[in-house]
Each structure stands twice: as C-alpha cells, then as structure tokens.
Amino acid sequence: MAQQIIFYILALAIAVFSILAVTSKRVIRSATYLLFVLLATAGLFLLLNYHYLFAVQVTVYAGGIMVLFIMSIFLTHKPGDQFITRMSWKVRSSAFLAVAGLVLCGYIIVKNVTRVYSYINGNELQMQDLGTTMMGTEKYQYLLPFEVISVLLLACIIGAILIARKEKSPMNPPQGDMD
Amino acid sequence: MNYSQPLELTGIISTLDTFFRNNLTPFWATFIEGALILIAILAAYAIIALALIYIERKITAFFQSRLGPNRLGKYGVIQSIADMVKILIKEIIQINDVDKFLFYAAPFFVIISSVLTFGAIPFGMGLQAVDFKIGIIYVIAASSLGVIGVLLAGWSSNNKYSMIGAMRSGAQFVSYELSAAFSLMTIVVLSGTMQLSEIVENQRYAWNLFNGHIPAMIAFVIYLISGHAETNRGPFDLPEAEGELTAGYHTEYSGLQFGFFYLAEYLNMFIIAAVATTVFLGGWMPIQIKGLDAFNQVMWYIPSYVWFFAKTGVLIFLSLWVRWSFPRMRIDLLLNLEWKYLLPINLVNILLMVLMVLAGWTLSDWFPGLFAIAP
Amino acid sequence: MLKFHFIRKIFFILLDTNNFKITQNIPPSGFRGADINNMNPFIKYISGIFTAVKSLLGGMLVTWRELWRKKVTMQYPENRDTLVISDRWRSELTMPHDENNEHACTACGICMINCPNGTINVISKTIETEDGKKKKILDKHIWDYGMCTFCNLCVITCPSDAIIFNNDFEGAMFDRSKLVHQLNKPGSKLREKKPLTPKGEQKAP
Numbered sequence: 001m002a003q004q005i006i007f008y009i010l011a012l013a014i015a016v017f018s019i020l021a022v023t024s025k026r027v028i029r030s031a032t033y034l035l036f037v038l039l040a041t042a043g044l045f046l047l048l049n050y051h052y053l054f055a056v057q058v059t060v061y062a063g064g065i066m067v068l069f070i071m072s073i074f075l076t077h078k079p080g081d082q083f084i085t086r087m088s089w090k091v092r093s094s095a096f097l098a099v100a101g102l103v104l105c106g107y108i109i110v111k112n113v114t115r116v117y118s119y120i121n122g123n124e125l126q127m128q129d130l131g132t133t134m135m136g137t138e139k140y141q142y143l144l145p146f147e148v149i150s151v152l153l154l155a156c157i158i159g160a161i162l163i164a165r166k167e168k169s170p171m172n173p174p175q176g177d178m179d
Numbered sequence: 180m181n182y183s184q185p186l187e188l189t190g191i192i193s194t195l196d197t198f199f200r201n202n203l204t205p206f207w208a209t210f211i212e213g214a215l216i217l218i219a220i221l222a223a224y225a226i227i228a229l230a231l232i233y234i235e236r237k238i239t240a241f242f243q244s245r246l247g248p249n250r251l252g253k254y255g256v257i258q259s260i261a262d263m264v265k266i267l268i269k270e271i272i273q274i275n276d277v278d279k280f281l282f283y284a285a286p287f288f289v290i291i292s293s294v295l296t297f298g299a300i301p302f303g304m305g306l307q308a309v310d311f312k313i314g315i316i317y318v319i320a321a322s323s324l325g326v327i328g329v330l331l332a333g334w335s336s337n338n339k340y341s342m343i344g345a346m347r348s349g350a351q352f353v354s355y356e357l358s359a360a361f362s363l364m365t366i367v368v369l370s371g372t373m374q375l376s377e378i379v380e381n382q383r384y385a386w387n388l389f390n391g392h393i394p395a396m397i398a399f400v401i402y403l404i405s406g407h408a409e410t411n412r413g414p415f416d417l418p419e420a421e422g423e424l425t426a427g428y429h430t431e432y433s434g435l436q437f438g439f440f441y442l443a444e445y446l447n448m449f450i451i452a453a454v455a456t457t458v459f460l461g462g463w464m465p466i467q468i469k470g471l472d473a474f475n476q477v478m479w480y481i482p483s484y485v486w487f488f489a490k491t492g493v494l495i496f497l498s499l500w501v502r503w504s505f506p507r508m509r510i511d512l513l514l515n516l517e518w519k520y521l522l523p524i525n526l527v528n529i530l531l532m533v534l535m536v537l538a539g540w541t542l543s544d545w546f547p548g549l550f551a552i553a554p
Numbered sequence: 555m556l557k558f559h560f561i562r563k564i565f566f567i568l569l570d571t572n573n574f575k576i577t578q579n580i581p582p583s584g585f586r587g588a589d590i591n592n593m594n595p596f597i598k599y600i601s602g603i604f605t606a607v608k609s610l611l612g613g614m615l616v617t618w619r620e621l622w623r624k625k626v627t628m629q630y631p632e633n634r635d636t637l638v639i640s641d642r643w644r645s646e647l648t649m650p651h652d653e654n655n656e657h658a659c660t661a662c663g664i665c666m667i668n669c670p671n672g673t674i675n676v677i678s679k680t681i682e683t684e685d686g687k688k689k690k691i692l693d694k695h696i697w698d699y700g701m702c703t704f705c706n707l708c709v710i711t712c713p714s715d716a717i718i719f720n721n722d723f724e725g726a727m728f729d730r731s732k733l734v735h736q737l738n739k740p741g742s743k744l745r746e747k748k749p750l751t752p753k754g755e756q757k758a759p
Contacts, residue, residue, distance in 0.1 A: 001206070002206060026278065028331075028334055029278070029281065032284070032331065035327065051312060051313050051317070052312075052313050052316065054320075055313050055316040055317050058323070059320040059323050062320075062323070062327070063323025063324055063326070063327075063356075066327060067323075067353055068353075070330045070331070070334070071330070071350075074330070074334060074345070074346055074349075127312055127372070127373050238621075241625070244620060244623055244626065244627075245627055246625050246627045500614060500618070500621075501614070504610075504614045520603065
C-alpha cells in the first residue's frame with residue numbers, strides 16, 4: 001500500500017518533470033527538471049531495493065552528467081537567455097518520434113511485464129555477485145564487454161586530449177604566461 | 180567475547196522498537212520509527228552544526244592568537260545559538276531579476292545532500308539510520324548532489340561573483356570527488372565490503388589505516404585532502420574567496436537561505452571527518468587488543484559514540500589546522516594538484532592495495548594472532 | 555617594447571638552466587641537497603611530492619606553535635585596573651582643579667576662538683572686586699564632546715595651561731545632551747596668581 005503510494009508519487013513526478021523539461025523556455029530550468037526526473041528514477045530503483053542501481057543513478061547521472069550539463073550551459077549561455085522555437089516541423093517530427101518510441105517501448109514492456117516481475121524478487125543485490133558478474137569470464141559474466149568499453153573510453157579520453165592540446169614547438173618556449 | 184557495555188544506546192533502541200512492534204500495526208510502527216529517526220537525525224544535524232561552529236571559531240581564534248567568542252555564557256558556549264537565532268529572524272531578501280524557482284531551490288539541494296549523507300554515518304553501536312550493502316557508494320552518491328545546489332545558486336543569483344564562485348566550485352568538486360571516491364575504493368578492496376557497519380566490524384583489532392599500512396595511509400591522506408577540497412574549505416576555498424568574490428556562490432543569499440549553506444558547509448566538514456573515521460580509523464569501535472580481556476573491558480566501558488566523536492573530533496581539528504596554516508591556492512594549482520598528483524598516485528595506490536591483498540601482506544595476514552578477527 | 559623583450563629574454567636565460575651555469579649557484583627554492591636541473595622527470599615528480607609534504611608539515615608546525623602560544627588579547631571591561639592607555643591619547647577635555655577648588659582659567663576665550671568647529675563655549679561674567687575694580691571671571695566653560703575632533707589646539711594655545719586632555723576614554727552616553735560637559739566645577743574660582751618672584755626664590759622653601 002505504502003509502496004504503491006510512493007510509486008504513484010514518483011511516477012507522477014517523472015511524468016510532470018519530463019514534460020516540464022521539454023517545454024521549459026529556459027535551458028537551465030530544463031536541466032534542473034531533467035535532474036528531478038533522474039532523481040525520481042533513482043527513487044524508483046530504491047523502491048525496488050536495487051540499491052546499487054540507485055546509487056549509480058544518483059552518482060553518475062545526477063551528480064556527474066548533470067553537473068557537466070550545467071557547467072556547459074554556464075559556459076555557453078548568458079543568464080536570462082530563452083529558447084525561441086521557430087521551426088514547427090522539427091517539433092512535429094520529434095513529437096512523432098517520441099510517440100513512436102513510446103509505442104515501441106510500451107509494447108515491449110507490456111509483452112515482457114511478467115518476465116520482469118520474475119527478475120524483481122525484492123531481495124537486495126549482493127555486491128559480490130555484481131562484482132563477479134562484471135569481472136567473470138563464464139556464461140552470463142561480462143569481463144570482455146567491460147574491458148572493451150573501458151578501452152573505448154580510454155580512446156575517447158586520449159582523443160579529447162589530443163584535440164584540446166596546444167602544439168608546442170621546440171624552438172619557442174611558451175610565452176603566454178610571460179605577459 | 181561479550182563485554183559489558185553499560186552506556187550503549189542499543190538497549191533503549193530495541194526497547195522502543197519492541198514497544199512499537201507490539202502495540203501497533205507493522206505499517207504504523209515503521210512509520211513512527213521512521214519519523215523518530217528523522218527527528219533524531221535532524222536534531223543531531225542541527226546540534227552538531229552548532230557545536231562545530233563554536234568549536235571552529237574557538238580553534239580558529241587560538242590558531243590566530245586570539246581568544247574567540249567568550250562573552251555569551253561560560254567561555255562563549257552559547258554564542259552559536261545566538262548566531263542561529265539571529266539568522267532565523269533575519270529577513271529573507273527578495274531579489275529582482277533572478278530565476279526565483281532555482282534561487283530558492285538551490286539551498287535545499289545543498290542541505291538535502293548533506294542530510295542524506297549524514298544519515299548513513301554509523302555514530303555508534305546501533306546508531307546508524309541508513310545501512311545499505313553499498314554504503315560507501317551511497318555516501319559518494321548523496322554527497323555528489325550538493326554541488327548542483329552550489330551551481331544553481333551561482334547561476335540563479337544573476338551576479339558575476341556568484342557565477343564565478345559556482346564555476347570554480349563545480350570544477351573543484353568534480354575533480355576532487357574522483358580522488359575521494361578512489362581512496363575509499365582502496366579501502367573497499369582491503370576490507371572486502373562496502374557496507375559501513377561491516378567495515379567498522381572488520382576493524383575490531385586493527386584499523387584499516389594500519390591493517391593496510393602503506394597504501395591505506397596514502398589513501399587516508401588523499402581522502403583527507405580531497406575531502407577537504409570538496410567541502411570548499413581551507414586552502415581550497417576558492418569558490419567563496421572573500422577577497423575576490425565577496426562570498427562566492429552565496430553572496431546574494433540572506434537569512435535562513437544563507438543559513439542552509441552555512442550549516443551544510445560545517446556539516447560537510449563533519450561528514451568528511453566521520454566517513455574518514457569510519458573507513459580508516461575504526462569508526463565507533465573501541466581500541467581493543469586481542470587477548471587482553473581486562474583492557475578490552477575497560478575500553479568497552481567507554482560508549483561507542485564517544486569513541487566515534489573523539490576520533491572524528493581529531494580529524495576535524497586536523498582539518499581546521501590545515502585550514503589556518505596554508506594560504507588559498509590558485510585555481511590552476513588546485514586542478515594540477517588533483518589531476519597531476521592525487522589522481523595518478525591514487526590509481527597506482529589502488530593497484531598496490533589490490534596486489535597487497537592478493538599477496539596477503541596486510542597486518543592481519545602477517546599476524547593473525549594479533550589482528551585477525553576470525554580465530 | 556624593446557625593453558620588455560629584453561627583460562623577457564633575461565628571464566628565459568635564467569629559466570633555461572641547462573645552458574647556463576649561472577643558476578647552478580642559486581639553490582633551487584623548495585628543494586635542497588640535490589641537483590634539480592639534471593634530474594629524471596619521474597624522480598623530480600616523486601621528490602617534488604616529498605619536498606611539498608615536508609614544507610607543508612613545516613608550515614603546520616608553525617601554526618601548531620602558534621596554537622599554544624599565550625594569548626595576549628586585552629579583555630576590556632575586565633582589565634580596567636591594568637589597562638594602560640598611552641599618555642598622548644586625547645579623550646576628554648578637562649580643567650584641572652586643585653584641592654582648594656581653584657582652576658587656572660582666566661576666561662580669556664582663546665580656546666574658544668581657536669577651536670576649529672566651535673566645540674568650546676566660554677561664558678564669562680563680570681564681577682566687582684573688593685577694591686572696586688571690575689573683573690571678568692569664568693562663569694561656565696562648556697565643551698561639547700560630540701563635536702570635538704580632539705585636535706588639541708585649545709590646549710596648545712591656552713596661555714595659562716588651564717585645560718588638558720585626559721585619558722578617560724569611556725565617554726559613551728545614551729543621550730546626546732550628556733555629551734555637553736561643563737568643565738569648571740560649581741563654586742570654583744580662579745587661582746590667585748603667585749607674587750612675581752624670581753624662580754629660584756619660589757622653589758626655596
């Protein structure tokens with residue numbers, strides 16, 4: 001009963017803040033509403049006793065990604081800037097895409113809802129299980145994808161450094177700091 | 180071995196629990212217990228904040244060869260209560276041309292993140308509100324929310340000083356959070372669990388700081404440095420550098436709104452010290468030596484929360500000592516310290532810890548008769 | 555511009571320590587005992603950490619000593635007995651009276667004239683002495699604490715040294731009218747001039 005009430009509150013929050021995030025005129029407010037959506041999703045995970053997912057959701061999305069979003073908004077926008085939606089065909093096409101995605105996801109969820117229930121048995125996930133699953137090499141263990149993703153991220157980081165790095169010619173010492 | 184623990188609060192807590200369970204339906208019992216815990220946490224939050232403000236002002240004064248507050252009450256002990264009353268009755272100034280919603284929401288982010296982290300700290304035996312299996316990740320997650328409040332406060336104040344302060348705070352927090360998390364992970368490798376209560380239990384005979392000797396000590400120092408930087412204090416207080424930014428991100432706030440920032444700053448200092456205590460210094464566990472039952476009994480007579488607050492107090496003192504010893508760092512030096520020193524050292528350190536645990540070079544592996552928990 | 559370039563060039567010569575022996579004599583700041591210039595960057599990095607830790611601990615030692623140093627803060631209301639105020643401190647204008655309730659003010663008004671902002675008001679009255687002469691004597695010497703700038707001009711110019719600034723600094727009042735002081739005590743009178751005698755004779759008895 002209590003769980004249901006909390007679920008409805010969270011679901012309502014997710015729905016309302018999602019709509020606010022895409023309709024808000026100010027981009028920083030959109031980011032804040034998106035943050036609320038992410039936090040409410042984290043709340044759903046907590047409701048399901050998925051503590052690890054909850055913590056990761058909060059750390060990575062709310063604490064990490066949103067901070068980067070907000071920082072980049074700071075760097076690119078002036079306070080008080082407002083969005084002006086001009087091209088209505090863009091709005092219409094994205095609305096169509098959103099509805100299509102909703103239908104697809106809804107179909108998948110409705111089809112698989114019983115199977116999802118069997119996964120969610122309400123027990124707290126052991127960190128050891130999670131660790132061995134992520135680091136094991138047997139069936140249903142994911143060391144290879146894990147490592148591949150880490151190599152991919154490393155490549156991204158090195159690429160970013162290469163792009164951002166200033167060329168330093170050996171003849172001239174860096175003179176920017178002297179002035 | 181069971182020791183007599185006359186001053187522990189576990190008896191009262193379990194009595195209350197059985198009383199509620201026997202007299203009420205499970206829903207209402209849980210509800211009332213939750214409400215009581217909430218009240219207790221908020222009360223502890225406020226009281227610790229007030230005590231910390233007084234202690235900090237006093238110690239700061241001693242470091243600067245002053246006397247500090249000494250007029251209100253004996254040695255000025257109720258000075259911070261007077262300050263609190265002053266802040267509470269102050270006018271909340273309405274500012275034109277700010278994003279009102281974000282402006283008023285920002286302090287709540289800061290304080291909620293602080294309270295959420297505060298709840299996970301084991302203050303003593305049975306005195307822990309939130310004890311997830313993933314305790315350490317929860318602490319990191321909850322404390323990472325605070326910076327959003329700071330960023331939003333800076334943005335919505337519509338003031339360039341606040342804005343610069345918020346930008347600095349964001350850069351600083353995102354950088355140093357990495358180091359803090361990694362140094363905590365080093366200890367997770369050592370103790371093999373993320374649950375804060377289990378981490379405390381594992382340190383019955385040897386603190387993690389000594390059990391993991393060299394890497395644990397490096398991790399401890401790195402955690403203290405990065406935790407200090409996360410709370411925007413000491414030599415890392417660029418976001419609120421008075422000389423250049425008036426008060427940084429909370430320049431435009433007044434009254435209770437400012438009070439939230441102020442309270443959260445002090446409590447974050449406490450939380451960093453408390454997490455360091457729990458993870459490195461044995462938490463609320465009294466100092467015990469295997470085999471010396473008489474000594475252990477004497478140590479157990481001192482209640483666990485006293486141990487916890489004593490250890491935390493030492494770390495808080497250390498933080499204040501650092502704060503009043505070093506000048507404020509420049510932003511590039513600050514980021515250099517993190518990205519060129521702390522983070523690489525930390526990564527090497529975590530590898531070292533993994534090798535050490537695998538090779539069995541911890542103190543409890545070397546001297547199981549003295550330090551290991553299992554006989 | 556040329557000068558600036560020149561300075562910059564010198565600076566780089568100083569920085570570029572591999573080519574010039576000149577800097578070898580200057581001990582590198584923060585690091586002693588080893589040649590920092592010809593070092594492997596990795597060793598430089600590691601030793602940099604240790605020197606940083608060492609110097610930070612040195613700084614903390616300084617503040618640690620400061621923590622235990624005796625505090626010299628003066629706690630004002632409690633230390634009234636031992637409080638030392640410098641003699642030259644000017645706080646309140648007073649007119650010294652001797653044991654016979656006599657002062658030295660002749661009511662000449664010079665202090666009033668010299669006061670830059672009209673703080674002093676000397677009110678005199680004329681009386682008739684026993685031998686029938688008319689004489690101007692001091693009736694009221696009014697000084698406004700609230701307006702005084704403590705410039706000391708009145709004291710300097712007083713021909714008979716009748717007024718001085720004392721050290722009594724606790725002049726705060728709840729009422730502005732209380733800041734207006736009458737300097738001569740009621741019933742006081744002008745000190746009789748000593749008969750004109752050479753200085754040596756005056757001191758003799």
